Amino acid sequence: MAVHTVGFAQCRNFQDRVYKEANCPTLITAAAKCKLKEIMMFTVGIPGALEDVKAVFDDMDTLDPVVWSSMISAYVNCKEEEAALLTFYKMLCQDITPRQFVYSSLFAICGSMSMLEMGRQVHAHSLKNITDNDAAMTNALLTMYSDCGCIDDAWRVFDSNDIVDVISYNSMILALGQHAHPKEAVELFKRMKFSGLIPDEVTLLNLLSAFNHAGLVHEGLHLFNSMLDIEGIKPTYQHYACVIDMLARSGEIEESMKTIKEMPFEAETPLWRIVLGACSKHGDIETGMKIAEMLFEKEPYEPTNYILLGNIYARLGRWTETENIRSLMEKSGIDGDDAFSWIEMGQRTHRFGVDDRAHPISEEIYRNLDRLMGSIKAAGYVPDTSFATHSTGKNRREESLRYHCEKLAFAFGDLASPSGDTLRIMKNLRVCGDCHSAYKYFSLVTGRKIVLRDNHRFHHFYKGACSCRDYW
Incomplete structure (x- = not known):
């Protein structure tokens, strides 16, 4: 659909452009094709009170906009995103206009699932039917665009609305930080x-x-140390956790440990894992082992603790210890989270795991990835085998890195979209260092902009560089 490949950065009037797209028939067409049985199959197995709500909904003879909207919100609250979207389609079939709060819920769904094309159409539909936006809807919309990797569109939503509150500023400052725009975040804070x-x-x-x-780090510590005196706000646990993360990630492991000991809160296990992850990044095996032993005692079946310690050994080339960690997990019946990446293309979400060959055009994807890997090697890319987690030989370790899920997702996107189009790819875990390096070269040899969203932040790749400046 050409309507979704237009660069919104070139639009002078963002809302006018989106409003024109409201005439796009995709939503209505999809709604008309929805059959009740198809909708119902997505609700199988919904636990608890939602089943009762659904039963009442199905038994009602007359469904007004409030009832429809409430049903959609119930699905959203229970994390049944697909059911919520299908109910929205069915509502459109009845020519019923959703309530304003429903659009906010749908924006949240599209953002969490990185469904940019769907989000744009829901935005267009809201412009046709809602004339008086409130701050909550504005905040949900800008967050949706940010979560889908479109920080420029999030900016336009923020600036084009007269109704902005503290939450609006908070949402925009957060988005700017996630997309590596700290200076703009500071300027917006001053503007606020x-x-x-x-x-x-x-x-x-x-x-x-x-x-x-x-x-x-210097700017962050200055803000943290002046919170109470200048802003009159006492630091909470979350503020301390952010500072500890900042120190640890920058390599100040000892200082982060000192801050943990001195803060007026007891450190929770997720915070210790943050420091353990930093130990993995910076090769601090002594501190890492101490933290890991403590975490093993508190959470003996949490896979992340074992994986992070194993990563420390792998980064240092200590493959025997790496395999020992892997064996311990297997004997204890501990399974790590499977890594997967996904990309939205043509209103469909395409998901890939490591070494995944389940996609219908898998052979073409693998051929394209092999071609791309050859191109980036010729351009200077060198596989970083320290991110391999197996003790096999160097060539085998390089091979194990080649078919990571984010590389497969890019290879598919490169096949399925016109040359030069921006690709937006998501990953459920943190991107590995080797894939981060490969993506920089992908952007160089293909001339594409690539937006990669992992479970921590956004990376914008273009012309061989990343917005994070290799700091993440």
Whole structure:
């Protein structure tokens, strides 16, 4: 659909452009094709109260906009995103206009699932039917665009609405930080204060996060140390956790440990895992082993603890210890989270695992990836085998890196979209260092912009560089 490949950055009037797209028949066409049986199959197995709500909904003879909207919200609250979208389609078949809060819920779904094309169409539909946006809807919309990797569109939503509140500023500051725009986050913070709005603890947390993502340790510590005196806000556990993450990620492991000991809160296990992950990145095996032993005692069946320690050994080339960790997990029946990546193409989500050959055009994808790998090697890419987790020989370790899920997703996107189009790819776990390097070269040899969203932040690749400046 050409309507979705138009660069919104070239539009002078963002809302006018989106409104014109409301005439796109895709939503209505999809809705008309929905059959009740097809909708019902997505609701099988929904536990608890939602079953009762659905039974009442199905028994009602007359369904007004409030009832429809409430049913959609119930699905959203129970994390039944597909059922919510299908109910929305069926609602459109009845020529019923959703309530305003439904659009906010749908924006949240599209953002969480990185369904950009669907999100744009829901946005267009809302412009046709909602004339008076409230702040909550604006916030959900800008967050949706940010979560889908479109920070420019998020900016336009923020600037094109007169109704902005503290939550609006907080959402935009967070988005800017996640997309590696710390200077803009600071300027927006100043703009917020100039407007007369009073920052809250979330505002400062999001600004700290922006400094953290950019590696601006000095600026982050200055903000943290001045919170109470200048802003009148006492640091919470979340503020301390952000600072500890910032210190550890920058290599200040000892200082992060000191802050943990001195803070007026007891460190929870997720915070210890953050420091353990930093030990893996910086090769601090002594501190890493101490933290891992403590975590093994507290959470003997948490796979991440074992994986992070194993990564430390692997990065140092200590393959015997790496295999020992793997064997211990197997004997204890501990399974790690499977890595997978996905990309939206043609209103369909295409998902890939490591060495995944389940896709209908798998052979073409693998051929294209092999071609791409040859191209980037010729351009200077060297596989970083320290990110391989097996003790096999160097060639085998290189081979194990070749078919990571994010590489397969890119190879598919490169096949399935016109040359030069931006590709937006998601991963459920943190991107590995070798794939991060490969993506920089992919952007160089293909001339594409690539937006990669992992479970921590966004990476924008273009012309051989990443927005994170190799700091993540």
